[in-house]
Amino acid sequence: MNEIRISRTSRVLLIISAILLVASIFIPIWRIELDAPQYPEGLALLIYSNNIGGDVDIINGLNHYIGMQTLHAENFIEFTILPYIISFFAALALATSIIGRKKILYLLLFTFIAFGIIAMGDFWRWEYNYGHNLDPKAAIIVPGMAYQPPLIGFKQLLNFGAYSIPDIGGWFFIGSGLLMLVASVIESKILDKFMKQKNVNKSILFSPLLCLLISCSSSQPQPLKLNTDNCDFCKMTIADGNFGCELITEKGRVYKFDDLRCLIHYKSANSNTTFSSVYVNAYRADNLLIDAEKAFYIKANDLTSPMGGNIAAFKDSTEANFYASKFHTTKQLWKDIIK
Numbered sequence: 001m002n003e004i005r006i007s008r009t010s011r012v013l014l015i016i017s018a019i020l021l022v023a024s025i026f027i028p029i030w031r032i033e034l035d036a037p038q039y040p041e042g043l044a045l046l047i048y049s050n051n052i053g054g055d056v057d058i059i060n061g062l063n064h065y066i067g068m069q070t071l072h073a074e075n076f077i078e079f080t081i082l083p084y085i086i087s088f089f090a091a092l093a094l095a096t097s098i099i100g101r102k103k104i105l106y107l108l109l110f111t112f113i114a115f116g117i118i119a120m121g122d123f124w125r126w127e128y129n130y131g132h133n134l135d136p137k138a139a140i141i142v143p144g145m146a147y148q149p150p151l152i153g154f155k156q157l158l159n160f161g162a163y164s165i166p167d168i169g170g171w172f173f174i175g176s177g178l179l180m181l182v183a184s185v186i187e188s189k190i191l192d193k194f195m196k197q198k199n200v201n202k203s204i205l206f207s208p209l210l211c212l213l214i215s216c217s218s219s220q221p222q223p224l225k226l227n228t229d230n231c232d233f234c235k236m237t238i239a240d241g242n243f244g245c246e247l248i249t250e251k252g253r254v255y256k257f258d259d260l261r262c263l264i265h266y267k268s269a270n271s272n273t274t275f276s277s278v279y280v281n282a283y284r285a286d287n288l289l290i291d292a293e294k295a296f297y298i299k300a301n302d303l304t305s306p307m308g309g310n311i312a313a314f315k316d317s318t319e320a321n322f323y324a325s326k327f328h329t330t331k332q333l334w335k336d337i338i339k
Helices: 006-026 056-065 078-099 104-134 168-188 190-198 202-217 260-269 317-326
Strands: 030-036 037-048 052-054 151-158 160-166 245-249 254-257 275-281 289-291 296-299 311-314
Touching: 006 078, 006 168, 030 260, 037 056, 052 056, 078 168, 104 168, 160 168, 245 260, 254 260, 260 275, 260 311, 296 317, 311 317
Parallel strands: none
Antiparallel strands: 030 037, 030 160, 037 052, 151 160, 245 254, 245 275, 275 289, 296 311
16 A cells, blocks of 8 residues: 555645645736836736736726727636635645545646646637627727737737736646646656666756746847837837847837837836846847847947947957947947946
8 A cells, every 4th residue: 555655745745735726716816917108007907716806997998999898707707616626626635645645646636737728728718709809889990900918928919018927826826736746756756767767867857947947037039020110219110120129028028129229218218117138139130139238339420320329239249349440439338338
């Protein structure tokens, strides 16, 4: 019988998992944030297991003009049953830790993952209906336009930027599932068997996961679409890629500019916004965006950038020195440019 009993470590992980699930019932699980020039502080829609919170009334008022349905918790059966489903999984995790059977642990993990997939599919279906089933008599109708929020991540909807991400309760929910997974891996002995057969160091196994987490947490720039994208400061169409640049918020929203001068002015005017990274197009390169803090710069009137910033960026110091000599100026760093 001992071989089908789970270890003390796995029991503790399951107890923590149950606690996280119970806590997720009382705090927001998901949030959809909206920001636009007329709402500089942004609007937030908070989704709990049994209710909708945040700036619901304001969002409903805005959505009325474009024919979207108003949001009311009583219209969603999910808010009635979700607290009970989460409570069930919390009770099952706790019971598994007490009973200590491996088969029950594996069943718990399988059903929890299946529920997560079904829940996200249901959320996508709700967002699709919410953004596509529009009132044909709405005050504002944009032909062919749908307003489905992103399932996760950022999406531009007219002049609103929509950002969808798990809230604290959602991260608790995800963390609970990860603890179940860790317990299952421990009990299955798969990792130990693999390491014994291949003589692999544990740190090597976890390094790809670490790299994945780092890459997912960092926001990536978007290539500029010349003669299509508009500068977010001066509103001019970006036609010259030599001087293009981008600001990226910590939430992943990308702001594009046709000139470093525009970027610097925009960043200064939006000091309340947290920008995680800045990218600049390398001069005379084919739409190559590079980290602004690692780039080298020259400033010369003869560069004639679109909005008079007249600043060119380079990936390496040698190339910057070459153009500095050509334009009779000196090489500069990012700290010199933003003074």
